[in-house]
Amino acid sequence: MATEVIMPRVDMDMTTGRISYWFVEEGASVVSGQPLFEIETDKAAMEIEAPAAGILRARAPTGVSLPIGSTVGWIAAVDEVFDLPSETGNLAGEAVPRADVAVPIVEALIEAAAPVGDGLIRATPAARSLARERGLDLASATGTGPRGRIQASDVLAQVDAKQKTSRISTSAGLLNAAWLRQGTGDPIVLIHGFGADLDGWRPFLGSAQLERPVLGLDLPGHGASPLGDMLTFNAFVDATAQTLKAHGVTTPYLVGHSLGAAVATALAAGPIEARSLLLIASAGLGPKINGAFLQGFSGATDEATLAPWLRMLVADAASLPAGFVKATAKQRAEPGLAASHASVAQAIFAGGAQTFSTRAMIDRLTIPVRVVHGRDDDIIPDRHTNDLPGTVALHLFAGVGHLPHVEARDDVMRILIEHVRAAG
Amino acid sequence: MSILTAEAAVMDLAVRELSFAQAIQEALAIALEADDRVFLMGEDIGVYGGAFQVTGDLVQRFGEDRVMDTPISELGGAGVAVGAALTGMRPVYEFQFSDFSTLAMEQIVNQAAKLRYMLGGSVSVPLVFRMPCGSGLGGAAQHSQSLEAWFAHVPGLKVVEPSTPHDVKGMLLAAIEDPDPVLIFEHKLLYKMKGHVPHGHYTVPLDKAEIRRRGRDLTIVASAVMVLRVLDAAEELAKLGIEAEVIDLRALRPMDTGTIIESVKRTGRLMVVYEGVKTLGIGAEVSAAIAESDAFDFLDAPIVRLGGAEAPIPYSPELEKAAVPQVPGILEAARALAKGHL
Numbered sequence: 005m006a007t008e009v010i011m012p013r014v015d016m017d018m019t020t021g022r023i024s025y026w027f028v029e030e031g032a033s034v035v036s037g038q039p040l041f042e043i044e045t046d047k048a049a050m051e052i053e054a055p056a057a058g059i060l061r062a063r064a065p066t067g068v069s070l071p072i073g074s075t076v077g078w079i080a081a082v083d084e085v086f087d088l089p090s091e092t093g094n095l096a097g098e099a100v101p102r103a104d105v106a107v108p109i110v111e112a113l114i115e116a117a118a119p120v121g122d123g124l125i126r127a128t129p130a131a132r133s134l135a136r137e138r139g140l141d142l143a144s145a146t147g148t149g150p151r152g153r154i155q156a157s158d159v160l161a162q163v164d165a166k167q168k169t170s171r172i173s174t175s176a177g178l179l180n181a182a183w184l185r186q187g188t189g190d191p192i193v194l195i196h197g198f199g200a201d202l203d204g205w206r207p208f209l210g211s212a213q214l215e216r217p218v219l220g221l222d223l224p225g226h227g228a229s230p231l232g233d234m235l236t237f238n239a240f241v242d243a244t245a246q247t248l249k250a251h252g253v254t255t256p257y258l259v260g261h262s263l264g265a266a267v268a269t270a271l272a273a274g275p276i277e278a279r280s281l282l283l284i285a286s287a288g289l290g291p292k293i294n295g296a297f298l299q300g301f302s303g304a305t306d307e308a309t310l311a312p313w314l315r316m317l318v319a320d321a322a323s324l325p326a327g328f329v330k331a332t333a334k335q336r337a338e339p340g341l342a343a344s345h346a347s348v349a350q351a352i353f354a355g356g357a358q359t360f361s362t363r364a365m366i367d368r369l370t371i372p373v374r375v376v377h378g379r380d381d382d383i384i385p386d387r388h389t390n391d392l393p394g395t396v397a398l399h400l401f402a403g404v405g406h407l408p409h410v411e412a413r414d415d416v417m418r419i420l421i422e423h424v425r426a427a428g
Numbered sequence: 429m430s431i432l433t434a435e436a437a438v439m440d441l442a443v444r445e446l447s448f449a450q451a452i453q454e455a456l457a458i459a460l461e462a463d464d465r466v467f468l469m470g471e472d473i474g475v476y477g478g479a480f481q482v483t484g485d486l487v488q489r490f491g492e493d494r495v496m497d498t499p500i501s502e503l504g505g506a507g508v509a510v511g512a513a514l515t516g517m518r519p520v521y522e523f524q525f526s527d528f529s530t531l532a533m534e535q536i537v538n539q540a541a542k543l544r545y546m547l548g549g550s551v552s553v554p555l556v557f558r559m560p561c562g563s564g565l566g567g568a569a570q571h572s573q574s575l576e577a578w579f580a581h582v583p584g585l586k587v588v589e590p591s592t593p594h595d596v597k598g599m600l601l602a603a604i605e606d607p608d609p610v611l612i613f614e615h616k617l618l619y620k621m622k623g624h625v626p627h628g629h630y631t632v633p634l635d636k637a638e639i640r641r642r643g644r645d646l647t648i649v650a651s652a653v654m655v656l657r658v659l660d661a662a663e664e665l666a667k668l669g670i671e672a673e674v675i676d677l678r679a680l681r682p683m684d685t686g687t688i689i690e691s692v693k694r695t696g697r698l699m700v701v702y703e704g705v706k707t708l709g710i711g712a713e714v715s716a717a718i719a720e721s722d723a724f725d726f727l728d729a730p731i732v733r734l735g736g737a738e739a740p741i742p743y744s745p746e747l748e749k750a751a752v753p754q755v756p757g758i759l760e761a762a763r764a765l766a767k768g769h770l
Contacts, residue, residue, distance in 0.1 A: 071767070130696050130728035149729075149768050156696065156728045 006080040007056035009040065011064075013072045014050050020069040020148075020161070023076060024049060028060045034079060041076070054079060061086045069148050069161055127154035134159045137325065139184075139209045163206075179221050179247040180228035184209055187217035190255050190279060192424060193248065194220045197262030197285070198353075199301055199345050201227030201335065207325060208409045212417050216257065216424060221247055223264065225344040227335075235351040237360040240267050245275040255279055257424045261409060262384065263287045263352070266362045273365035280372045280427035282420055285381055285406050288362030290388035295356020297383055302346040307333040319380035319405040328410075367393055372427050376416055378404030444627065449482045449619040451593035452558075455600040456483065456520065458629050460490050463518060466604060467494045469505055470522030470558075479524040480560055480619050506532035506557070510539045513555040518604055525571045526559035526613065529579075540609040541584030552607040556600070562615040562653060562703055563748055569740035572748070574652075574704040576613045577713075580680035587680040588634050589613040591655040593623040595678060598632030606634065615652040615703075637684040639691070643671030645766045646697035649688055649714050651677040654701045654753060661758040670766040680710065685717040692718050696728035697765050703752045706735025732765050734758060 011021050025042040028034050040054040054060075056079045064076035080086040125142050127135070131154045135142050138159065145162040147154035182202055184194070192214065194205045202220030209218065224243050225231035234243055244267055248256065259282040260268030266288030272278040287293065297316055304310040311329045315321040336342050352359055366373060374397040377389050383406040389398055399419055404411045446454065459466045472479055474487040474497040487495040498505040502523060509519040523529050529536060540553045563572035580587040586608055590596040596614065603610035640655060641662050650658040655676045662672040673691050677683070692698050698718055700711035711733030718724065718731065737751040764770050 074767075128696075128728045129725050133725040150770060155768060 006061065006078040006084060006086055007058065008075050009055060009077040009079060011043070011070045011072055011074050011076050012052060014043065018072060020071050020157075022069050023064060023066045025066060026063055027051075028054070030060060030063050033057075033059050033082065058082060058084070059086070068146060069158070125154070126152055128156065130156040131159045136210060137207050137327075138163050139206045139211060141211070178250050179224065179230075179243055181219055181221040181247055181251060183217060184220045185214055185216070185218035187215070189216055190257065191217040191219045191253055192420075193253060193256040193258050193268075194218060195244065195258070195260040195264030195268050196220070196223065196226065197260075197264050197287075198298070198348065199226070199332075200261070200264075203227070203335075205409075208413060208417065210413070210417075212421070214421065214424070219248075219251065219253060219256070223267065223348075225348045226341075231344045231347065235347065237266070237270070237352055240352075241270040241274065245271055248276060257427060258282070259284070259420065261285060262406065266358075266360060269362040269365050269369075270360075272371065273362070273368055278371055280374075280423055281369065282374050282376070282423050284376045284409050284416065285378060285384060286362070286375060286388075287358055287384055288360055289366075289392075290363070290385070291357050291361075292385050292388065293353055293356065293358050294383045295353070298349045298353050298356065302342070302349045305333075305336055305342055310336070316382050317406045318411050319378060319403050320411070323411045325410065366396065372423065373397070374399065374419060374423050376401070376408050376419060378406060378408050378411065380404060381406045443624045445622045446593050446597075446625040447619065448593045448596055448614070448621050448623075449480060451597040451623075451625045452482050452600060452614065453484050453486065454625065455597040455604075456486060457489065459518075459520075459601060459604045460486070460494055462629070463604075465516060465518045466520065467496065467512075467517065468520050468522065469496045469498050469509055471498055471500055471505070471524050473497060473522050478522065480616060482558075482614075482619070483522070502528045502531035503535060506535035507539070509555050509557075510535050510543075510553060513540070513553045513609075514543065514551055518554050518556075520556045520558060520604060522558040523560065525567070526561040526575060527570050527573050529557065529559060529575070536579070536585070536609070536611075537582050541582050544608065545584060553609050554604075554607050555609050556603045556606075557609070557611045558600075559611055559613045560616050560619075561613045562617060563741045563752055564617040564653070566743065566745060566748065567616075567741070568743040568748075572741035574613075574615075574702070574736065576611070576651075576680055577704050577709045579611050580683075580710075580713075582681075584608070585681060586610040586634050587613070588678060589615075589652045589680060590632070590678055591615075591618065591650075591652050591676050593621065593625045595632050595638075595676075597625055598630050599634060599678070601629060602631035602634050605631065610634065613652065617653045618656075621656070633679075635679045635682045635684060637678050637687040638676045639673065639687065640676050641672065641674040643673040644695060645670045645672060646699060646762060647673045647675060647688065647691040647695045648699045648701060648758075648762060649675045649677055650701040651680070651710060652703065654703055654758075657753065657755050657758055658701050660755045661762060664755075664759050665762055665766070668763060670763060672762060672766070677710070677714070683713065683717070685714075685721065688714060689718065689721045689723045692723040693726045696726050698727070699732040699734065699762055699765055701734045701753050701758055703736050705738060706733055707738060709735055711735050729765055729768065730770055732761055732770060734761055 021043045023041050024044045027039045034054040036054055036057045038054045039051045042049055042051050058079040058081050061078045061080050127142050134156050145154050145158050148158055149155045196204050201222045205220050222229035224234040224240055255277050257280045258268040258272055258278045261284040265283040265286035272281045301313040304313055307329050310333050314329050318324050375389055376399045377386050379386050379400055379402045401408055401412050409416045473483040474495050477484045509521040512519045544552050561574050576587055576589055579585050588599050590599045603612055648658050658674050662674050665672050700714045702710040715731045734753040741751050742748055
């Protein structure tokens with residue numbers, strides 16, 4: 005009887021592992037304890053030894069995420085005629101009662117499916133909708149399901165991997181930034197609001213055709229950016245300007261949401277020669293801000309306590325995307341991030357009011373400026389958009405709260421595309 | 429409170445178990461007691477007590493006018509039942525084997541199901557057909573079928589298929605009180621199964637599925653005796669770390685698709701297990717309901733149907749077992765589905 009080789013668990017958080025290298029060829033002989041293959045996890049690479057002596061059979065492919073405990077190969081006795089044990093057999097440690105009636109159900113189900121190699125992307129509906137939501141091109145994902153089918157877990161793995169590789173290393177004083185879209189020409193720069201991070205833009209970008217590269221960055225004390233001593237609005241603006249310059253961004257199309265919109269305005273009025281400015285639910289236009297929200301959000305750390313505050317962000321709670329609360333809670337579980345948000349809230353929105361104003365800066369701008377605001381914004385009132393200069397285009401959305409780019413995603417995307425195109 | 433009534437109260441609180449057959453008999457007795465319009469018809473349901481001893485001694489308790497043995501003519505019997513229902517009676521007609529309902533198709537499909545519609549709502553046909561069904565007792569091809577999907581295809585009929593003594597009593601009482609024709613399918617292997625049955629009158633809705641077990645990894649929808657097999661398989665799956673959510677379909681027409689949709693949105697995987705022939709059956713309807721629904725976007729694997737073989741039920745006991753889903757096969761398929769092997 006052949007010995008099964010399984011994907012081991014080498015650290016506590018691991019749910020899948022990837023074989024990066026086989027030290028032994030298919031059909032070659034191994035001795036017990038000899039290094040058999042190397043696995044890679046998020047954290048480490050590790051050699052795994054052969055559990056028995058014999059001939060290695062049915063090696064799993066390299067570079068593919070495999071669940072812990074799954075079979076990655078077999079070691080057969082030298083003189084054994086090896087037949088790949090059927091998937092329905094009694095795998096190691098799994099007590100499958102013997103069938104009193106043999107029904108080859110699984111084989112029949114597998115045979116019924118279509119053949120491989122039709123050149124099409126094979127993905128489940130769940131994977132497709134998740135990819136749309138996260139702005140991932142399915143062609144870039146590796147399917148680990150049968151016949152290479154991309155499953156929801158594959159999309160999540162790909163999103164994770166992408167985030168890791170696209171993070172531009174943060175040198176001293178600079179903010180974390182990532183290219184959310186590659187391309188040539190002046191980039192669109194996205195600056196998130198209080199309590200968010202650059203990943204928050206991914207659902208907005210989705211699969212939109214933007215014709216420009218897109219750079220996202222994390223404000224100080226947010227995402228993967230340091231907070232340091234940057235506890236004033238001006239420090240935020242300076243750090244953002246330096247980060248853009250460090251990435252060779254000199255004439256971007258600036259887009260900001262809420263606090264990020266105020267930062268974008270200050271950048272355009274000061275250190276950055278922006279081509280255009282798009283302000284979504286902008287802070288800085290007036291003094292009011294929902295102090296209860298800032299306090300409640302800053303104090304909440306888990307899904308249950310965050311949910312009521314996050315629902316306040318949108319006019320219709322149903323428009324909050326599935327997973328938004330979960331993702332926010334997960335992000336805030338990162339050590340220090342909640343405290344860091346609280347410091348920012350205290351310093352920049354002291355006493356529940358906006359300590360900075362961008363109103364006069366907008367008057368001075370000569371680039372194209374558009375303002376998008378929800379009529380039902382409970383965080384920053386829409387009346388702050390009254391009395392803007394006549395050269396500023398104003399898009400007010402009824403039935404929309406503080407997240408127009410989420411609640412009226414397609415419309416706001418269309419506005420962004422037109423805006424960038426018109427600015428040339 | 430006297431000692432006697434206190435004791436009775438205590439006994440009532442204790443869980444009382446009845447067999448599926450006893451639960452049906454109790455429901456019939458309650459209905460006969462409560463409503464003069466209710467009467468039973470069927471072949472050998474009187475002195476003989478019913479082919480499966482379901483009606484038992486009801487003829488002694490309620491007399492031959494209310495528990496009527498009928499001649500060996502399903503078409504005639506069903507026709508009398510439809511006529512009686514039209515005059516305001518509430519007949520309960522037992523087929524010895526639901527296979528024989530094929531002889532009464534005219535009355536069930538063309539008369540009972542249609543008359544309310546064809547007469548502009550001026551009449552209703554409040555009758556119940558009891559349909560002993562399914563394989564497992566060596567009844568072979570003509571006494572073992574699961575034809576419930578045939579009838580569930582006909583608007584105007586209500587079709588239910590309970591899996592527990594509790595539900596069969598409550599659904600039968602609800603069926604007798606319903607203004608329209610209801611077919612209640614009773615899997616013959618369930619008759620001896622015991623379970624908690626409350627005393628007295630209660631009803632179970634004719635249009636609601638029931639989640640029998642909660643789980644996050646896959647949804648298994650099953651009906652009748654398959655619910656028990658799926659629950660057994662689910663226990664084994666749990667030992668492998670797979671948590672199956674098990675939905676007892678109970679109602680075929682109207683079908684409670686909402687409960688299934690909500691479940692699949694949580695699990696992303698669906699398997700349907702039923703005894704009727706796999707093709708064009710319950711599994712097709714449940715699968716299509718999911719494919720057409722909001723749950724589509726949440727499917728993370730192909731839908732799996734396990735149904736009866738594309739053949740008449742054989743007489744050989746081994747082949748008879750092999751012709752319909754059994755626990756090992758359910759376990760095997762559910763495991764493959766949950767593990768992403770399909």
